[in-house]
Amino acid sequence: MNIEQKRYRVSAEYTSLYQIVVEATSPEEAKYFAIDIDLEKWQHIETDYEIVDVSKDFFLKKVRDEE
Secondary structure (H helix, E strand, O other): OOOOOOOOOOOOOOOOOOOOOOOOOOHHHHHHHHHHOOHHHOOOOOOOOOOOOOOHHHOOOOOOOOO
16 A cells, blocks of 8 residues: 655744843842843844754654545
8 A cells, every 4th residue: 555645834933032131239120221121223143943852743644544
């Protein structure tokens, strides 16, 4: 029994969350510094991606037709 395999493109939305670390003498001071940061003036320069864990359980393959 020959099962024909086809390729499919699956799109997904990827959202990034960035954290900024500020040095301060107290949590309150750090909060004041963070409020003054204007992220609109920042520019993304470069990103490196690393795949941490991809489980084979996420990929399903048709084994046989139910009759």
